[in-house]
Amino acid sequence: MLTNEQQVQFTRLWTESQPVVSQYVESLVHDVWAARDIVQNTSVALLLKFEQYDPSRPFLPWAMGVAKFEILSNRRDLARSRIICDPDLLEQYTAAWVEISPQVGDEALALRHCLSRLETRQQELLRLRYVENLKSEDIATQMGRTATNIRTTLHRVRLALRRCIEGQLPQRGAIS
């Protein structure tokens, strides 16, 4: 049973790490609902194991390790099974995520700003892709274009966003 102090500490650490863990899980598990289940199970597992956590060590790698095991025990997303099922690759992927994620964390704020500056039709394309979760083929059918054309446009939008973010970051004093 956790003490009140431990519960407060857990809340603080998990609130800080949860966005990174969620993004990591969603990158590997294609099904949004399965990904949410895994994050939820991870948070419960972390809470139940929190007494074993060594506070002298960083919380994020520990949380990611638990999330990795939750993914392994929940291989529902067969489309991604090759990387998930290769223990070495999954280990490298997780370690790289822990290392790189904080380095690009500053980009998220700049990204929101840049996103609002896109043209309406570009925003609509991104909405279909990320809110409606449509694949390029489905978007193409809906917009009367080809899938290749949609992929190329998405590339251009991402590229435009990258340029915009890079232009924003030095102004914000962030690490580029």
Added chain:
Amino acid sequence: MNEPEKTLLDHWMEGTLTDQEELRLEQWLKEDPQNMRQFVTANIREQHLKEAVRSLYHANEVHQKVEPKSSQSSVALPRRASLALGIALTLFVALWFVLPSRSPGVQVNVIAMSDAKLAGVSGSLSVGQMMSLGSFRLESGSMELMLPRSVRVEFIAPVEAVFVDDTHLQLIEGRLSADVGRGGEGFTVLTAAGRVVDQGTSFGLEVEREGEARVAVFSGSIEFHPADTMSSREVVTLTEGEALKFSARNGLRRWQQVAIEADRLGLSRVATQGVVREVHDNLGEGDLRPFYAVLPQGMKPGALAFNDKPNPVWEAEPGKPFPMWLEGADLIRTYYNFRYIEDYELTLVLNKPADVYLLVVSQGHIPDWVQDRFEPTGESIRAGTWHPTMGTHPAATATPNGPYLKFAIWKCEAEAGPLTLGAPLEYRVPGIQSLMYGLAVKAKSSP
């Protein structure tokens, strides 16, 4: 990354990799550790983009939903049709409350509970249990649940509520404290008087059945969207340290005194009849929203000092113990930004005789009312850390973590009933920086 790998990455992100492509991607990742770094970086950026697009879209959606309806359409509607529509709506609302919910339920995890008795759930509840919860009634105790999208909610009995879906909860009666992490923004609690829409925060909400509702924000911010029945349709944003009462009968009013837990962000689990019955100031209801937090037995090292300051906490002075007679007193967290109001008054209504402790910055200006009614105990504690600019204050001591300020403890033996305190600075004194006082109350032990 070359063109073939870019295509592989596109297909990976879309979830449309063929077996052959998956094999090629696997080989490419194994070729060079740098490839894995590129792959992970691209994936992190893709997740950032996905999150930002969804957030932008949901913000627009909320904005569109709360746009006031065109007044022309209601004027043009014939009176009889309006009446019929009104009756139909009333029946719908009545049925909504009376009939059991047909909500399919939301998957929740029980992460903590205390003497919880949940009506309509067979078997006993246990921590770690996952269940589908739609309409429910918590008859006793408290129960903390983890909802989808990193939303943690603690319910304090008696509670009657319905999970409409993952992001909407209808609270018919009861108290809850919600802690909403990133990804959970937009979590909405529906009450008879309006909707509380979370913006990534922790807040507490109390709802009386078909009556008044009260919301207090402990960190971050929320939006309150009044129901159609409210006289004002203006959306109100509340931030850290602010609270509001709302009801169809009385509209929106300030909620001045909020009982919260001493060791976590949340409403008090127990409706205490402590020594402090009431706390209010003379600033009125107006557009003000700040509240005073009352923490039963909350005065101890590490307790947050002010309601609108996230950092400074009360601590013992270096090398000294925390005064035993002060520890365990009921803590009243005052509002730091009221420090410059010269005619400010704060009234405590006490249930029984008590020692009232006033924590006044030292060295600093001692108002006349303090010197008249309080006695110095000769003891002091400190609060910190503060913003580095506070380092120039005469009461400040610099530490590697930031400045701390020393507060002298003054004491007044008060009888049951009202006790009115004054402003920290009753008039402008050249060169003196006003600083809000802290407050703690301890009931006198029975003879």
